[in-house]
Amino acid sequence: MNPKDNKQTASHxxxxxxxxxxxxxxxxxxxxxFSLGTNTHNLPAMFGDVKFxxxxxxxxxxxxxxEYIAAELCMEDPKSEYPNICAGTxxxxxxxxxxxxxxxxxxxxxxxxxxLHELIKxxxxxxxxxxxxxxxxxxxxxxxxPGTVVVTKQSVDATFLPKFEQVILGKTVVRNTDLDQxxxxxxxxxxxxxxxxxxxxxxxMCTLDFYEGQGxxxxxxxxxxxxxxxxxxxxxxxxxxxxxxxxxxxxxAMCKLSGLRAAxxxxxxxxxxxxxxxxxxxxxxxxxxQRPQILVGHYIKKHLNANAVxx
Amino acid sequence: MNPKDNKQTASHxxxxxxxxxxxxxxxxxxxxxFSLGTNTHNLPAMFGDVKFxxxxxxxxxxxxxxEYIAAELCMEDPKSEYPNICAGTxxxxxxxxxxxxxxxxxxxxxxxxxxLHELIKxxxxxxxxxxxxxxxxxxxxxxxxPGTVVVTKQSVDATFLPKFEQVILGKTVVRNTDLDQxxxxxxxxxxxxxxxxxxxxxxxMCTLDFYEGQGxxxxxxxxxxxxxxxxxxxxxxxxxxxxxxxxxxxxxAMCKLSGLRAAxxxxxxxxxxxxxxxxxxxxxxxxxxQRPQILVGHYIKKHLNANAVxx
Numbered sequence: 001m002n003p004k005d006n007k008q009t010a011s012h013x014x015x016x017x018x019x020x021x022x023x024x025x026x027x028x029x030x031x032x033x034f035s036l037g038t039n040t041h042n043l044p045a046m047f048g049d050v051k052f053x054x055x056x057x058x059x060x061x062x063x064x065x066x067e068y069i070a071a072e073l074c075m076e077d078p079k080s081e082y083p084n085i086c087a088g089t090x091x092x093x094x095x096x097x098x099x100x101x102x103x104x105x106x107x108x109x110x111x112x113x114x115x116l117h118e119l120i121k122x123x124x125x126x127x128x129x130x131x132x133x134x135x136x137x138x139x140x141x142x143x144x145x146p147g148t149v150v151v152t153k154q155s156v157d158a159t160f161l162p163k164f165e166q167v168i169l170g171k172t173v174v175r176n177t178d179l180d181q182x183x184x185x186x187x188x189x190x191x192x193x194x195x196x197x198x199x200x201x202x203x204x205m206c207t208l209d210f211y212e213g214q215g216x217x218x219x220x221x222x223x224x225x226x227x228x229x230x231x232x233x234x235x236x237x238x239x240x241x242x243x244x245x246x247x248x249x250x251x252x253a254m255c256k257l258s259g260l261r262a263a264x265x266x267x268x269x270x271x272x273x274x275x276x277x278x279x280x281x282x283x284x285x286x287x288x289x290q291r292p293q294i295l296v297g298h299y300i301k302k303h304l305n306a307n308a309v310x311x
Numbered sequence: 312m313n314p315k316d317n318k319q320t321a322s323h324x325x326x327x328x329x330x331x332x333x334x335x336x337x338x339x340x341x342x343x344x345f346s347l348g349t350n351t352h353n354l355p356a357m358f359g360d361v362k363f364x365x366x367x368x369x370x371x372x373x374x375x376x377x378e379y380i381a382a383e384l385c386m387e388d389p390k391s392e393y394p395n396i397c398a399g400t401x402x403x404x405x406x407x408x409x410x411x412x413x414x415x416x417x418x419x420x421x422x423x424x425x426x427l428h429e430l431i432k433x434x435x436x437x438x439x440x441x442x443x444x445x446x447x448x449x450x451x452x453x454x455x456x457p458g459t460v461v462v463t464k465q466s467v468d469a470t471f472l473p474k475f476e477q478v479i480l481g482k483t484v485v486r487n488t489d490l491d492q493x494x495x496x497x498x499x500x501x502x503x504x505x506x507x508x509x510x511x512x513x514x515x516m517c518t519l520d521f522y523e524g525q526g527x528x529x530x531x532x533x534x535x536x537x538x539x540x541x542x543x544x545x546x547x548x549x550x551x552x553x554x555x556x557x558x559x560x561x562x563x564a565m566c567k568l569s570g571l572r573a574a575x576x577x578x579x580x581x582x583x584x585x586x587x588x589x590x591x592x593x594x595x596x597x598x599x600x601q602r603p604q605i606l607v608g609h610y611i612k613k614h615l616n617a618n619a620v621x622x
Contacts, residue, residue: 019532026588058402107417114419117522121530158480166520168523168534212477221569222330258531278343
């Protein structure tokens with residue numbers, strides 16, 4: 001690569017944007033729920049090379065992802081386990097191998113939102129550029145064979161509209177839930193290349209609740225009938241909803257605001273038209289949960305290989 | 312106690328109610344996020360004696376609470392650690408000593424709601440009666456010295472109204488967030504007896520977000536000024552709000568629906584009128600976080616001693 005190319009690349013690099021004038025006046029920015037901070041940690045040295053961030057609800061799954069990706073990228077360290085970078089707290093777990101960061105976010109919009117605020121500030125403080133972020137999760141499918149992977153086209157709310165309502169100082173602000181369409185198509189292409197499991201592109205409904213909010217009949221409370229449930233899920237399906245989970249809307253909204261290239265890749269653990277309980281065996285569910293990891297692992301490997309060839 | 316008394320007590324005992332006719336037709340009820348189920352576990356044998364349930368966000372804190380309560384009740388087992396009853400999953404952690412159950416719930420309304428659906432079903436399947444449930448948490452205070460403990464009078468939303476909006480099949484249902492007032496007063500009395508830290512009775516604002524939702528100036532995004540923030544927090548304070556957290560409204564609503572006697576006891580980690588960042592030392596914050604545990608520990612001990620005297 002000659003210096004001119006280098007300069008061009010630099011001028012096209014895309015930073016991770018915060019939109020908060022108050023941050024400049026903070027002497028120390030404490031990322032409380034990560035147990036990290038700008039005065040206590042050298043964030044550019046620790047995270048400056050990050051290009052791919054994968055997030056998911058379960059800390060165990062995010063640890064298993066980093067082990068998987070390390071093996072895929074031949075970056076295993078035979079001498080050591082992968083340390084939890086957020087070992088000072090039990091709110092989230094974070095692991096890193098080369099340019100890949102793996103972070104857990106717990107369950108639900110509020111939990112992932114806290115994590116994303118602090119992750120976006122972390123990537124900003126670390127001067128990261130051209131970062132791609134992918135949520136790898138689990139979900140309930142609608143009319144799909146269990147184990148099918150859904151790459152989200154649009155994240156919609158419980159009324160099937162592509163929006164996220166953020167309450168700010170008691171007032172509701174509506175935010176866009178667009179995801180990166182070219183990234184979604186690239187991920188679909190990766191699944192074709194792998195040819196290991198079914199992957200579809202579709203809308204994902206994001207709810208604030210797992211039981212009543214998703215029309216389940218097996219919660220502690222249920223005031224509707226099986227027929228009401230089927231009607232609701234069929235209406236969702238007619239609006240293009242392929243699966244239901246609990247984090248994609250705020251994930252899409254916050255990533256868009258900060259200029260992160262974002263995608264949501266969730267496996268369906270069951271077909272909600274046929275039931276509500278997760279009664280498949282542990283082994284089957286474990287196999288399903290690995291599918292988004294395998295897909296995203298392939299995507300990352302492909303990109304790193306392409307970049308290695310270019311440079 | 313003569314048989315007549317026994318019968319009277321039984322007739323006055325209060326069960327844990329589910330409101331879901333579909334549950335009766337389930338052959339097996341899998342409490343997926345606890346990794347427990349009615350076919351795989353003898354829930355009445357495991358949990359039938361539970362009288363007090365304490366819940367809090369952090370799994371580490373809920374483990375430390377069970378260790379603390381075991382020592383307080385002289386029920387320590389010198390031979391063993393307290394095993395995590397939900398060891399098969401990393402979604403929640405659960406510990407038990409005698410009649411006391413300690414369960415983590417993660418951060419935010421959706422996360423605690425999943426836990427409560429499964430906890431209410433668990434207590435119901437175990438035939439528990441007369442259960443008291445207390446959330447012991449952390450919060451941001453308004454105009455209070457950091458370390459002050461707030462016992463919640465009413466849980467209010469971001470517009471200071473005592474309601475929780477539950478979306479069911481795409482439609483919003485408003486639920487009451489009343490907590491047990493006699494329990495709140497008993498807890499206040501316990502704090503007077505202990506005389507170790509300040510405790511107040513006040514309203515608690517429950518938000519869906521930690522940063523913009525609570526008017527913080529240190530998130531990745533902030534579109535308002537310090538003056539806007541102060542105005543909002545002062546309005547909240549005028550409406551009786553003493554502290555802000557992220558779970559109390561759905562906790563109050565679900566416990567009321569299921570007939571659980573419920574209270575919320577949160578320590579304030581900082582005064583939000585003076586700042587947003589949690590910059591106190593680890594030791595100071597740790598000390599603060601123990602206060603709800605000490606208060607609730609005293610309450611449980613007092614009740615068990617009184618019951619022992621009665622019987």
